Structures are given as structure tokens and as C-alpha cells.
Amino acid sequence: MNLILLTPLDLAIAATLVVALALISLRLSLGIEGKLLIAALRTVIQLSLLGLVLKFLFVQSHPLLISALAMFMLFVAGYEVMARQQRRFSGIWGFGVGTLSMFISSFSVTILALTVIIQAEPWYSVQYLIPLLGMMLGNTMSGIAIALDNLTQNAWQRRQEIEARLILGHSWDQAIRDIRRNALRSGLIPIINAMAAAGIVSLPGMMTGQILAGTPPMEASKYQILIMLLIAAGTGFGATAAVWIGAKRLFDDRERLRLDRLGKKRA
Amino acid sequence: MGSLTLKQFHAPLLEPIDLHLRAGECQTLSGPSGSGKTRLLRALADLDPAQGEVSLNNQERSTFSAPQWRSKVGLLLAESGWWLERVGDHFKQPQAELFERLELPSDAINWEVSRLSSGERQRLSLIRLLSNQPQVLLLDEATANLDQANTAKVEALIADWREQHQVAVLWVTHDPQQRKRVSDHSWLIESGRLRKAP
Numbered sequence: 190m191n192l193i194l195l196t197p198l199d200l201a202i203a204a205t206l207v208v209a210l211a212l213i214s215l216r217l218s219l220g221i222e223g224k225l226l227i228a229a230l231r232t233v234i235q236l237s238l239l240g241l242v243l244k245f246l247f248v249q250s251h252p253l254l255i256s257a258l259a260m261f262m263l264f265v266a267g268y269e270v271m272a273r274q275q276r277r278f279s280g281i282w283g284f285g286v287g288t289l290s291m292f293i294s295s296f297s298v299t300i301l302a303l304t305v306i307i308q309a310e311p312w313y314s315v316q317y318l319i320p321l322l323g324m325m326l327g328n329t330m331s332g333i334a335i336a337l338d339n340l341t342q343n344a345w346q347r348r349q350e351i352e353a354r355l356i357l358g359h360s361w362d363q364a365i366r367d368i369r370r371n372a373l374r375s376g377l378i379p380i381i382n383a384m385a386a387a388g389i390v391s392l393p394g395m396m397t398g399q400i401l402a403g404t405p406p407m408e409a410s411k412y413q414i415l416i417m418l419l420i421a422a423g424t425g426f427g428a429t430a431a432v433w434i435g436a437k438r439l440f441d442d443r444e445r446l447r448l449d450r451l452g453k454k455r456a
Numbered sequence: 457m458g459s460l461t462l463k464q465f466h467a468p469l470l471e472p473i474d475l476h477l478r479a480g481e482c483q484t485l486s487g488p489s490g491s492g493k494t495r496l497l498r499a500l501a502d503l504d505p506a507q508g509e510v511s512l513n514n515q516e517r518s519t520f521s522a523p524q525w526r527s528k529v530g531l532l533l534a535e536s537g538w539w540l541e542r543v544g545d546h547f548k549q550p551q552a553e554l555f556e557r558l559e560l561p562s563d564a565i566n567w568e569v570s571r572l573s574s575g576e577r578q579r580l581s582l583i584r585l586l587s588n589q590p591q592v593l594l595l596d597e598a599t600a601n602l603d604q605a606n607t608a609k610v611e612a613l614i615a616d617w618r619e620q621h622q623v624a625v626l627w628v629t630h631d632p633q634q635r636k637r638v639s640d641h642s643w644l645i646e647s648g649r650l651r652k653a654p
Contacts, residue, residue: 356526358588443505
């Protein structure tokens with residue numbers, strides 16, 4: 190299990206490929222070379238910083254520092270969920286619904302995996318916790334963002350139907366049920382597709398990484414299976430929580446549909 | 457049977473209103489577009505928040521759950537909402553008699569909502585509301601999409617219905633003739649105030 194170390198020169202060679210692509214873009218006036226280079230630069234900087242932070246945490250594995258990093262990751266993911274909403278809840282709810290749901294699902298599933306399944310020593314050891322949490326957050330984030338967006342968009346568009354049901358004496362729960370169910374389905378479909386295609390169409394990134402690092406393929410497969418299952422569960426629980434809290438927030442204590450709690454539509 | 461009482465009821469755009477509708481009584485409400493008529497009805501049905509008191513048979517609204525209140529104080533909006541494909545799936549118990557009164561065939565319950573004309577929608581949503589046995593009716597332009605013959609049928613049906621079931625009716629209408637035909641008392645909205653119509 191010898192890991193071949195990459196030198197700065199190795200990375201520079203890969204970088205010249207991207208620069209070449211940028212030149213082609215310039216030549217064909219695709220107008221995308223600026224974005225491409227900035228994104229590539231961000232990748233280099235962000236991942237280098239992450240490497241530095243993790244290196245530091247491997248040495249200084251103080252629980253407080255680890256939880257600070259975990260919270261930082263959660264807030265960035267929460268912000269990302271909010272940014273992807275066309276009609277977000279106004280006020281603290283815009284950020285809160287997604288962040289709280291991710292906290293509930295990603296954190297509990299990760300902690301369960303670390304304590305019961307992987308049984309790392311200690312359970313919060315950086316080597317396991319941070320990569321696992323990162324994968325969980327990254328994936329639940331998309332599921333929750335899609336589900337919430339679907340919920341608020343449909344509540345807005347189908348206002349007449351919802352109110353017709355309220356008028357006839359349906360409870361808020363009945364009135365939003367179909368919309369809520371569809372929202373949840375839309376949030377879960379990507380991870381279901383990903384599980385169905387795993388290993389046939391796509392070679393998952395984490396498994397690739399472990400194999401490159403010298404892990405025996407079967408061990409890498411097992412880790413990947415574990416991760417996929419955890420992600421599916423985490424996304425499902427997270428999207429359920431988000432859609433439930435979101436749907437509840439669309440109604441007030443007298444079960445009125447309160448679309449005024451949503452902000453203006455964004456592009 | 458139902459009476460409706462408003463005490464300093466404060467709907468959007470309007471000054472606080474005191475109003476009493478006896479059981480079996482019909483009052484109409486007119487006023488320029490955007491003067492707050494629909495919003496008053498929505499607030500009375502508890503679809504929109506509002507200040508002040510409103511009670512059904514002298515029982516304050518807050519003593520009812522919201523769904524209870526809305527099924528007793530039935531609101532008919534100008535644009536009806538339908539959430540399933542088939543008309544009949546929106547009814548608890550479709551009453552054949554009501555379909556007859558509005559000259560809709562009894563198999564109208566099997567119609568597809570997406571193929572309804574605006575007049576059919578309006579009549580069917582009235583039938584749907586009445587089938588729900590409300591004790592008070594709040595009607596917003598209940599005949600706006602109907603021709604004269606159908607308007608007459610709807611007016612007759614509502615008149616009989618309030619007689620038989622002693623429901624109070626608050627009817628928003630633009631039509632001065634209709635106002636005279638259907639109501640005991642008419643109100644006009646003028647700069648946010650309710651004024652007795654001449």
C-alpha cells in the first residue's frame with residue numbers, strides 16, 4: 190500500500206490542461222474562460238486550505254476545534270440551500286429550515302455511523318468524521334434544496350387549490366398533502382438514481398480515491414456501499430424534515446395559507 | 457340555520473365594521489374594484505388574518521377550530537379551485553337535486569375539471585359548497601360568469617336555500633339589479649366605509 194505522492198509539478202501539468210482549455214475558449218469566443226479559471230483557482234485554494242486545516246486538526250484534535258469546523262461546514266451548506274431557493278422563506282426561516290433539517294439528518298446519521306458502525310477511537314476522530322460529514326452534507330444539501338424549492342413553488346402556483354380545500358373545511362395538513370408528497374419525491378429521486386447507477390455508469394469519487402490511495406478494491410467497495418446507504422438515509426430524513434417544517438410554516442395558527450411568508454421570486 | 461355578527465371587525469382596506477345578518481337574511485355588498493369586498497369575505501371565512509370579532513349564532517369565532525369555522529361559514533370565490541381530475545371527487549355527497557336545479561346533468565360528477573367552461577365551474581363550485589351544508593354563505597360575484605337564464609336559476613336556488621335552511625347570506629355583487637332582486641339590505645363601500653345603499 191504505497192501512496193505515490195504528488196509534487197507541485199504534477200499539479201502544474203494538470204493545471205496547464207485547464208489553461209489550454211481556457212485558451213481554446215478564448216479562441217472560439219465561448220466567453221467562459223474567466224469563469225473557468227476562477228473556478229479552477231477556487232478549487233486549488235479551497236482544497237489546499239482544507240488540507241491545511243485537516244493537517245492541523247490531525248495534530249490538534251481538540252473536540253472544540255472539530256465541532257467548530259463541523260458547524261462551519263453546516264452553515265455553508267445551509268447558505269447554499271437557501272441560495273438555491275427561487276422563493277425562500279423570509280427572515281431567519283430562509284436559512285433556518287434547510288440548516289436545521291441538515292443538522293438533524295446529517296449530524297445524527299454521521300454520529301450513528303461513527304459510533305455504531307465504524308467505531309473510530311475516539312468517535313470524533315478527524316480522519317473519519319470530517320470526510321464523512323462532508324459527504325453527508327454535500328448530498329443532503331442537494332436533496333433538501335430541491336425538495337424545499339419544489340414545495341414553495343408549488344404552494345405558490347397552486348394557491349387556488351389549497352385555499353379551495355381550506356374553504357371546504359379541510360385541515361392545513363390535508364390541503365398541502367399532495368404538494369408535500371410531490372416535493373419529497375422530487376428531493377429523493379436524485380439519490381435513488383445515483384444508487385441505481387453506482388458502479389455501472391459511474392465510479393463514485395470516494396471509492397476512486399481509496400483505490401488510488403492503495404486500499405484493496407473490496408474494502409473500498411464496502412466503504413462506498415456504506416456511504417451510499419448513509420447518504421440515502423440522510424437525504425431522506427433531511428428532506429422529510431425540511432418539507433415538513435416548510436409546509437407547517439406555510440400555514441399559521443388558524444390554518445391560513447400564508448404565502449406572504451415567502452419572499453419575492455429570484456431568477 | 458345561522459346568523460352572523462361582526463363587532464368592530466377590521467378587514468384590510470376597510471374601517472372596522474359592525475354588522476348583523478339574521479338567520480335567513482340576505483345582504484349585498486357593492487363597491488368599486490379593489491375597495492376590499494373580496495378581502496372582507498376572505499377575512500370573514502378566516503382565510504386572511506383580521507382584527508375584531510365575528511360570531512356565528514352568537515358564538516365567537518375563536519371557539520371554533522379553523523376548519524370547523526370554514527365549513528360552517530361557506531365562502532364562494534369568483535375563481536374556484538379544483539385539486540383532482542374528476543368533478544365528483546371534490547364532493548362529500550353530491551346531491552342530485554342541486555344539479556337539477558342548475559340544469560346540470562347528473563353525470564356532471566364524472567366530468568373532467570380541465571374541460572369545464574367558466575360558467576360550469578361557477579355553478580359546480582356553488583353546488584359543491586352547498587353540499588357541505590354551511591350555515592352562512594359568503595358569495596363573491598356568484599353569477600359573474602353566467603348568462604341571464606343561469607343567473608336567474610342561481611338566484612332562485614340561493615333564495616330557496618336560505619329560506620329552507622335559514623342561512624344568512626352576504627353577497628358581493630356589481631350588478632345593481634341583482635342587488636335589488638336578492639337582498640333585504642344593501643351596502644356600498646365608499647372610501648373604506650360601509651354605507652346603506654339607496
